[in-house]
Amino acid sequence: MHTEHDWTTTPVTADLLRGALDLEHTGRGVLPHRLPAAARAQIPDGQLAMAESQPSGVRLVFRTRATDVELDVVATKRVYAGVPPRPDGVYELLVDGRPMGRAVATEGDTLTIDMAAGTMEPRPGPVATLRFDGLPGDEKDVEIWLPHDETTQLVALRTNAPVGATPSGGRKVWLHHGSSISHGSNATTPTGTWPAVAAALGGVELVNLGFGGGALLDPFTARAMRDTPADLISVKIGINIVNADLMRLRAFGPAVHGFLDTVREGHPTAPLLVVSPLLCPIHETTPGPCAVDPASLGGGxxxxxxxxxxxxxxxGKLTLTVIRDELARIVKERAATDPNLHHLNGLDLYGEADHAELPLPDSLHPDAATHRRIGERFAELAFTGGPFGTKES
Known part of the structure; x- marks a missing residue:
């Protein structure tokens, strides 16, 4: 166990965090958010409020000679009624970009969710201590990636050597918005989500605004993107619009224009990539709403x-096929006066041949291997010689 004489406690402050847009001080620690307070005040549903508090792409980053690191956290465990238990969220530690350790918090707060009744019941739990030891003793950059799908309050950071903030290093910032697939649904580690894979290959700093169930062209999300410093921007639009059965074709086009207009207010010339939906057979030609298959409840x-x-x-009901055509049309028209606006067909990231080899296990979300493939494809099409052009081909 640590003692106060051989450990240094460093407050978790915004300068040690990347990928978060806000840091809320709670009664137990600090809670990273991926939407600012003004946007959170306008969230109309518990699903998005939960999703934006899950720190996908958020990481502690610091420079130190420490060989041992401890992090106290309060993780929120989600329990779904009638569904097998979820795996614990994974914390990954990287040294100078190389994986050096993983840990999980087996206890924490509990949120019991009944999808049939539409209820959420919270219950407080204990603080967990994560330990990473045996790190190299030289000066190094340490990153601790927080679980992409588990809300995490940061209580205390302890090291056996002083900690300092790490300079950005001049890398470009990539700001991405998308659905649960961008959030990382069914990925097994935070660095294994497809945006994290693509960011590592592209050599950029990731700010991931992928929200499970929450890529709905909300104006407050567009304003958050407008106000977030970024060099490269992408928006992946479609699947949530369809599976929420949110709007008809008449509303969809103007909503896309409005979202892009708002983003452009803050980033008038940055490369902006509009990505259409990946293949999802259940919604290719069938509109939403999407629902849990009752026959699957209680199974594996x-x-x-x-x-x-x-x-x-x-x-005017929307399907993924309809949305792909509409997004291609909108981007083509806007690109006539916006040469930095680009389009990427989601089928080029995950299409029919990919589905035949790597089908979606739950008919909606990719597994870990598919996340890696999508990330590699995105890096190739967007970063390597693509519209983001951060690496030479």
């Missing part, structure tokens, strides 16, 4: 189904 794998009527697309 929850699955999702589309419950809309394909015939209703004639009346």
């Amino acid at each position: 794998q929850v699955r999702f189904v589309a419950t809309g009527d394909p015939a209703e697309t004639a009346a």
Whole structure:
């Protein structure tokens, strides 16, 4: 165990965090947020409030000679009624960009979610201590990536040598917004989400605004992107619009224009990449809403189904096929006066051949291997000789 004489306690402050847009001080520590307070005040549903507090892409970054690191956290464990227990969130430690350790918090607060009843019941739990030891003793950059899918309050950071902030190093900042797939659903580690994979290959600093169930063209998200410093920007639009059955075609086009207009207010010339949906067979030609397949509850794998009527697309109901065509049209028209606006067909990231080899386990989200493939594809198409051009081909 540590003693106060051989450990240094460093307050967790904003200058030690990357990938978070806000830091809330709670009664137990600090809680990183991926949306600022003004945006959070306008969130209309518990799902998005939960998703933005899950620190996908958020990491502690510091420079130190420490060989031992301890981090006290309060993790929020989600328990879904009628669904097998979720795995514990993973904390990954990197030294100068190389993986050097993993840890999990097996206890913490508990949030019991009943999807059928639409209820969430919180219960407080204990602080957990994560320990990483045996690190190299020279001066180094340490990153601790927080779990992408587990809300985490940071209570205390202890090291056996002083800690200082790490300079940015001049790397470009990539700001990305998307759905649960961008958030990291079904990835097994925080550096294994497809945006984290792509960022590592592209040599950029990631700010991930991928929100499970929350890529809905919300104006407050667009304003958050407008106000966030970034060199490269991407928005992945479509799957949540369809599976929430949120809008018809008449509303979708203007909503896309409005979202892009707002982002452009803060980033008038930055490369801006609009990404259409990946392949998702249940919603290619069938509208939403999406629902949990009742037959899968109580089994080993929850699955999702589309419950809309394909015939209703004639009346403006949205499918992924319709959205891909509309996004291609919008970007082509806008690019005539915005040469830094680009389009990427999501089928080039994950299409029919990929699905045949790596099907979506729950019919909606990719597994860990597929996240890596999508990240590698994105890096190739966007960063290596693509519109982001941060690496030479």
